[in-house]
Amino acid sequence: MPELIETPKQISASCLHQQGKYKQTNFGLYSHIRGTNVSYGDVNSLTPAVKAFVEESVALCQPDQVHICDGSETENKLLLKLMLEVGTIIPLPKYENCWLARTNPADVARVESRTFICTETKEETIPTPKEGVKGTLGNWISPADMDKAINERFPGCMKGRTMYVVPFSMGPVGSPLSKIGIEVTDSAYVVASMRIMTRMGAAVLAELQKQGDFVRAMHSVGTPANGVVERTAWPCDPERTIILHKPDANLIVSYGSGYGGNSLLGKKCFALRIGSTIAKREGWLAEHMLILGVTNPKGVKTYLTAAFPSACGKTNLAMLNPSLPGFKVECVGDDIAWMKFDANGDLRAINPENGFFGVAPGTSVETNPIAMKTVFKNTIFTNVAYTSDGGVYWEGMESSLADGVEITDWLGNPWNKSSGKPAAHPNSRFCTPAAQCPIIDPAWEDPAGVPISAILFGGRRPAGVPLIYEARNWAHGVFMGAAMRSESTAAAEYKGKIIMHDPFAMRPFFGYNFGHYVQHWLSMESHGKNLPKIFHVNWFRKGADGKFMWPGYGENSRVIDWILRRVNNEDCFLDTAVGRIPAQNELHLEGMKDQVDLTEIFSLPKDFWLKETEDIKNYFDSQIGKDLPKEIYLELKMLQERIENEL
Ligand code: TSX
Numbered sequence: 001m002p003e004l005i006e007t008p009k010q011i012s013a014s015c016l017h018q019q020g021k022y023k024q025t026n027f028g029l030y031s032h033i034r035g036t037n038v039s040y041g042d043v044n045s046l047t048p049a050v051k052a053f054v055e056e057s058v059a060l061c062q063p064d065q066v067h068i069c070d071g072s073e074t075e076n077k078l079l080l081k082l083m084l085e086v087g088t089i090i091p092l093p094k095y096e097n098c099w100l101a102r103t104n105p106a107d108v109a110r111v112e113s114r115t116f117i118c119t120e121t122k123e124e125t126i127p128t129p130k131e132g133v134k135g136t137l138g139n140w141i142s143p144a145d146m147d148k149a150i151n152e153r154f155p156g157c158m159k160g161r162t163m164y165v166v167p168f169s170m171g172p173v174g175s176p177l178s179k180i181g182i183e184v185t186d187s188a189y190v191v192a193s194m195r196i197m198t199r200m201g202a203a204v205l206a207e208l209q210k211q212g213d214f215v216r217a218m219h220s221v222g223t224p225a226n227g228v229v230e231r232t233a234w235p236c237d238p239e240r241t242i243i244l245h246k247p248d249a250n251l252i253v254s255y256g257s258g259y260g261g262n263s264l265l266g267k268k269c270f271a272l273r274i275g276s277t278i279a280k281r282e283g284w285l286a287e288h289m290l291i292l293g294v295t296n297p298k299g300v301k302t303y304l305t306a307a308f309p310s311a312c313g314k315t316n317l318a319m320l321n322p323s324l325p326g327f328k329v330e331c332v333g334d335d336i337a338w339m340k341f342d343a344n345g346d347l348r349a350i351n352p353e354n355g356f357f358g359v360a361p362g363t364s365v366e367t368n369p370i371a372m373k374t375v376f377k378n379t380i381f382t383n384v385a386y387t388s389d390g391g392v393y394w395e396g397m398e399s400s401l402a403d404g405v406e407i408t409d410w411l412g413n414p415w416n417k418s419s420g421k422p423a424a425h426p427n428s429r430f431c432t433p434a435a436q437c438p439i440i441d442p443a444w445e446d447p448a449g450v451p452i453s454a455i456l457f458g459g460r461r462p463a464g465v466p467l468i469y470e471a472r473n474w475a476h477g478v479f480m481g482a483a484m485r486s487e488s489t490a491a492a493e494y495k496g497k498i499i500m501h502d503p504f505a506m507r508p509f510f511g512y513n514f515g516h517y518v519q520h521w522l523s524m525e526s527h528g529k530n531l532p533k534i535f536h537v538n539w540f541r542k543g544a545d546g547k548f549m550w551p552g553y554g555e556n557s558r559v560i561d562w563i564l565r566r567v568n569n570e571d572c573f574l575d576t577a578v579g580r581i582p583a584q585n586e587l588h589l590e591g592m593k594d595q596v597d598l599t600e601i602f603s604l605p606k607d608f609w610l611k612e613t614e615d616i617k618n619y620f621d622s623q624i625g626k627d628l629p630k631e632i633y634l635e636l637k638m639l640q641e642r643i644e645n646e647l
């Protein structure tokens, strides 16, 4: 194998990796934590509280050595070398600093059924479903059972391995909207990925010296055969995988999986689940939303957020290439928004992340040229296919495949178009720095956040739901979020083409009782002087011919143009039973290639909406019951009455 990365001269990676042995690093100081050697990093950079957390973790997990991450280039090279040696990653010499990780085939996605929130009482975590109904708004675990789950898995789980201490900031280091976490993990893949997805390293430890609060996150890929460390390329323990959150203690514990959402604990576990509980306590919002900035032809810049369930093209919208002349979209984030009303009553948002952990299949020069310009440097790919010329391949990349190139699928088998299965795993990912996105917003790291003027909800709705409609007021908008549904995804555990409820696109990510979450959203109305307007979009309505009625992608800028005019309070709307839609000729379609039947795309079939509101009522009754605020039931009732009377 050619020497693809420069080995740091002072550090002998293979020595570091040998069980029970280590060599002096360039830090020159022998140090220990609970008798365990610190092979890299400076113990004195840890605050007493961080040191105590590391000590507890070391005592429990019994790693051979401790590595305190500084986020440096030297450290990253060491991690890459370690991963290359054991086969966790392979190089992708076609690109600059890109790597392919292939997981154990049993460890390819988040595992919702093994994800728990721990509170004293069940009611704090999940609404009580109706008798005989299985709740789908999260899983509760008691403190005693959480302790038991930890004690059954963690003691000695890092024997023969290195424990990495990963200091990370969600949000720009030092922003008043940011929060700090410490993740301990025995996975070099997790460290390298956290370095991309969060602000990681010494600067975070320095910030902690100023303000000490942090979220504790403990992660191990696990050890299936008790006590025996497997030197496999992707160690994991799928049978005993568990992801635990204890909001009262700002604690995350994850065992058995190295996969993204289960192991990069800053993302779903912290920024959404623990984040939403902190946000509730502190009076702000932690949401599963993209953030984008739009500049109109007059040069006016407006920021929006949008919450969509998976498979709706959230990353594509975050990097939109507008077809409307004179419009410009810039990206602040593609997955998570932390939002808080400032002293002026403006809602301000930060993207707590530092990278994109995007689904690869479907990403192409046709669907998202900006993403394709982002991901081919400094990127860790996971479970995509690779090509004989040292590149990557996934479903959707057909048009950029050179002749004579051979493909190896995500499992390592030769692949061609007649193989009958996808080359890349459908949930395969790119993990890439946000800063290298060519349309990253100039204010994406503004510590004050960007001012949000509109919030979009949406879903994949083949029938009945118009292209765009606007909420009549805040409470109606909150109802729209609570009533969100989408044609189901292939990414999670639930499969098949059914219209699934996914309120606020947060169903797998609530950190506390959904009924209380909705109450919190309603309460936000009184915090804001300049409340954002709320909209619902649907790019996916199909006509009688079974074809999509709206061309989507860049043409969505026409919908955004109308939203911006509404934000500006222009009188360009028409009231309907479900909300406000563009008035005649107010959705600008000039210069559009495709013909769009506006009457059909904005039609509101009475039978559909009667059934839809009945489904929503059944969902609310069976899943949330008394925990759903009465204002939301009232919104539903008023909607049903308008449907009855106006459609
Ligand atoms: O991301 C999508 N967006 C948002 C883009 C900013 N997708 C892909 C969804 C899967 C992740 C879309 N798919 C969008 C969309 O607006 N619309 C559609 C549906 C659609 C697909 C293909 C065509 C039209 C609509 N047309 C042709 O294939 C020619």
Ligand code: MN
Pocket: 288, 335
């Ligand atoms: Mn997401």
